Amino acid sequence: MSSDLSSDPMHACKPTHTWEPEYDDLWPNPEREWLLRAAFSEGEQSGIALNRWRELAGYVQYDQIDYLSCRILPLVYKRLQQSNLDDPWMPKLRALHRYHWAKVKTKQQCLVKVIDCFDSAGIPTLVLKGHALLASGYYADAGERPLNDLDVMIRPQDVAAASDLLSELKWTQVGTGPHAEFHAYEWQDENGIKLDLHRKLLPPPYHAIDLDHLLSTSQSVPFFGRSIRIPDPTHLLMHCLVHGRMHWGEIPKPFLWVADTLQILAKSGDEIDWARLVADAKRFAIVFDIRESLGYIKSHFGAFVPDTCLDELNAISLTRSDLVPFFRWTTNHEKHSILELKDLLRADFHCHQQLNDKPANLRNYLPYLARRTQRLITTEAGGRRWYFLKQKAKNEGIAATVFRPDYAHVTKRSRREFT
Template sequence: MPRVNSNVWQPEYDDLWPKPEDEWLLRAALSSEPDFAEHFLTWRNEASYANYDEIDYTTCRILPMVLKQFVRAGRDDQWLPKMKALHRYHWVTTKSKQRHLVTLIDAFDHAGIPTLVLKGNALIAGEYFDDAGERPLHDLDVLIRPEDEPVAAECLRSMNWTDLGDGPHAEFHARVWQAEDGVQLDLHRKLLPPPYSYIGLNALLPSSRKAVLSGMEVRVPNATHLLMHCLVHGRLCWGSVKHPFLWVADAMRILQRSPDEIDWERLKSDAQRFSILFDVRESLGYLRSRFDAPIPSDWLNELSDIPISRKEMLPFFRWTNGHEIHSLLELKDFMYADFLCHQQMQNQTPTTPRFIRYACQRFHRLATSDAGRRRLGFLGTKLRYEGLLASIRRPDYFQTAIDS
């Protein structure tokens, strides 16, 4: 990564970052200067949005921040009435989801389950946004200990929540639950999806802080860990649901409103310990260059001198731009990283026989589900291993291996 004090910082992989026209919208939402309105107009021209009705889903989640800029400055714009209606809509839906969340947290507390509120609700509770309408929510996110999941599941079922599962990764990332009115909860067993390293509740809870959400006291990550989560998890692309620049707004709000609360040395040590230094370094370098984020330049330059292995970079590319697996070696690396996560959660020592058994079980689950067969079909096209793919799609082959 180039030194951040260079005149122009150019990321090595342009397709991983917000487009130039999206940056104008972000500047309109985040700028503390009076030229935010000019940034907003430039964005509309660059993105060719002549009418409000043409905007996409991601933009709808940023516009409430732009609205706040106009209101604070006492400025007017032809989009203002519709942005106010959008803000009101987000406020109502977010408040409705928060009522579900506080009910769940209260039930978990009575069941003796410690929790940590993540992502959007953590940002709102931490007062990084002015109100519930300024930071729309997609779903609810709560982190618990893996051993507490059976009790948590009973609590959810008693309140008529439905377990939607989460495919092959459900057992060690998050399970999706849905309320009767359609609100969804991601019940996390770890902070990040595979093949990222295991980061559990016990690693974050001791340094977490109390906050108030919809009148109830909850625990949220401290500013350092909240920023770390935004820089990594916030950038992930889940299938067709891609929010290529929402993470910028979240991370910048943390940096703008609590710069003195960021423990930079703790962030560096945790990023190294959890093997996410590449994600943190690249994302912060981008924010420092494009949005003049209050990040110490010397600290960023220290990160650029730390060697990072190719294996540590793989999760970043897998989740941020739909990186395709081009070799069996990469497939093995991804699978082994998943296996290490699983062993950490089970408090077991990784061994070769356990890895072989785990790999067989994973392939069996993939081969017996529709989503898994689609993934394997895509992978088979890329690898050109027709014979291997044929054996993968025979569930009896893997069941025999597992039974033996």
């Protein structure tokens, strides 16, 4: 084991705030950090951390718990059970764990049918996110890691064939707009189980990391009597650090990614290719995402992250365009200024052209810009953006609505220590 979380049970209950991220609009708040420590501490320290979380969060009754915290509680339950600790909430935590176990098992069986169908048709696949973590043994059982949907990655050129196969299996494509156009098509079966059919690893405006880049290092793991392919530990870690912390819909500051990252580092720390992680961070312009997430994990939870890796990431200079994807996927990402919105549209366009293997020139950009402008004018999401801009003008002035904020403190920062 590379992480010292297990060997030093007290460490997970002692935050080491010697490093602070440049931008804190996505990290777990203090009480949620205590919940995470309850999941990763040993013995009595797990119970101490759980009580501290309840105290800080103000939870008196189990029914008061928020949705995001409920996604960590099955792991807390298993930790309390392993440590022979009792708690007034144990019966309900046991029921929550059993509920997720049953739901996940159903989704896993559904995933097998999809993968079998694609394999029979010669369509290469890669299973992503929670199902990949469960299949590779990062969690002890299916109840520890709640899952929302299935995530399967294919090549862009296989989308038409895969869509026909899903239709034959009685799946229905749902959802339209930029998410489907740039990232993943969403499908739903007759029982309401959802599948994200990915063509790239990260949503726009991140660079197009496609299946071929991941397959060369991917691993085959046993799954329900067959085998599936999942990203190797380095790419699993990379995906967690970037994708896991993104703000989706009405759920701000998700933090299940912290648990996923700690599990990967604890069980596969020796298998992480840190040099390749840095190289990929540079290649795909995710340096800021990787270094901030790793710095947080190392400083707040004592996870093993080589100082040389963080030093290399710190030494890489950034431009404003490197930060566009990061700020697009934070809690207040819809409150962009007009020039920031222009940056986003340009980055989205380059992502779209990469995905479809087409040149990113002015001739192609103009019709794309016309389509996106129409969406901004006619869709509900576009209406929210204009509303936020109007509110920004009212509260902060016209200049704040038009011009980009100053990111100099991010792009020209001094080296910091992570010990």
